[in-house]
Amino acid sequence: MDTARDAVEALLRDPARATRPYRLPSGEGGVIRPLLATDGHRLGAYFAGLSSDTRRRFGPHPFDQATADRLCATLDVAETLRVVAVRPDLVGGEIVAYFIVMFSVTVHERARYAERGIALDAAADCTLAPSVADGYQSVGLGGQVLAYVLDLARQLTRRHVVLLGGTQATNVRAIHFYEKHGFRTIGSFEEPAGTDNFDMVLTLS
16 A cells, blocks of 8 residues: 555545635635646646746746646646646636645755755655746745645655755745745755755754
């Protein structure tokens, strides 16, 4: 029996746990929920609407419709949970944030953290890659989506959350966001050449 898979799938089958409302200071609201197999066109539209700067700072995969369709057709929530914030509209909802939560840690992250005396465990820790639509940045949405994924990680008894590929040293707004929510910087690295990045980790337990 795959205990991790069973635990995640059981949580996501419970609508009360899998869907959570969000509300912005402007009064606008919507829902935070896992990405669905039927979200291909919404996710593609989200990718198409991202600015070049946001794309440059968030790069776990390409930003095109083919990628959106592939991701939605190959969902495996026990391995990688893709969470979206959806603003309701007349055609079924517009995605305004997209967070990736990997229930594992990459070889690269494990190696970098080990150099700093932190032993990450692919079976007990998780990796985060968040993004928010340009028009919804710095309005409180990212924090609400982050709270959703951290709550799930805690329910699954994960110990640490690390950032996929770190965060660029020049991304001051993102660094402030992570620090505000409890992440701490544990070191830096250069990748690609000429680009400095910070490794940041949040301890859950």
